[in-house]
Amino acid sequence: MGGMGGMGGDDPMGGMDLSCMMGGMGGMGGMGGMEGMMGGGPKQPMDEVDGGQGSTKWKWEMNDDEILVRIALAKPTTKKDLKVTFGAKSLKVEVFGETIIDGKLAGTVHGDESTWCLVEKGAELQILLSAATANRWASLLENEE
Numbered sequence: 001m002g003g004m005g006g007m008g009g010d011d012p013m014g015g016m017d018l019s020c021m022m023g024g025m026g027g028m029g030g031m032g033g034m035e036g037m038m039g040g041g042p043k044q045p046m047d048e049v050d051g052g053q054g055s056t057k058w059k060w061e062m063n064d065d066e067i068l069v070r071i072a073l074a075k076p077t078t079k080k081d082l083k084v085t086f087g088a089k090s091l092k093v094e095v096f097g098e099t100i101i102d103g104k105l106a107g108t109v110h111g112d113e114s115t116w117c118l119v120e121k122g123a124e125l126q127i128l129l130s131a132a133t134a135n136r137w138a139s140l141l142e143n144e145e
Contacts, residue, residue: 057071057072058070058071058100058101058140059071060140062131062136062137064134065130065131065132065133065134066128066129066130066131067109067128067129067131067137067140068126068127068128068129069091069101069126069127069128069129069140070124070125070126070127071093071095071100071101071124071125071126071127072123072124073095073122073123073124073125076121076122076123077095077096077118077122077123077125078118078122079118081095081096082094082095082116082118082125084116084125084127086109086111086114086129087111088108088109088110088111088132089104089105089107089108089109090103090104090105091103091105091127091129091140091141093125093127095125101140101141103141103142103144104141104142104143105129105137105140105141105142106137106138106139106140106141106142106144107131107132107133107135107137108131108132108133109129109130109131109132110130110131110132113130114127114128114129114130115127115128116128
């Protein structure tokens with residue numbers, strides 16, 4: 001699935017911030033506050049963590065069963081410049097033919113429920129992965145510190 005690559009870039013609305021789409025996450029508005037009334041309460045969001053090495057860095061965070069990966073792009077990018085591939089245990093991201101992320105995920109995701117979009121007029125790629133469980137991941141990729 002190519003995700004919602006059409007959001008951003010050529011989009012006349014100037015892109016959509018992924019936080020708008022994640023209204024159901026605990027603590028971020030939407031139905032997140034309902035968990036407190038239904039017992040158990042929302043889980044505390046995980047702080048954003050740096051990942052990657054050298055010039056291929058990204059930031060990621062996990063809240064409940066959703067993982068948000070943010071990659072700052074060196075120059076304005078359109079969906080034609082990107083290739084994002086989700087697998088149950090893998091993620092591959094290519095920008096202008098250069099591989100940014102290519103590895104085995106630290107956990108399992110639902111590839112058909114994961115998506116991506118460009119924000120900030122193509123200056124940032126945001127990837128939303130739907131984790132198969134709400135267990136916290138220690139890292140985005142296996143063997144990553």
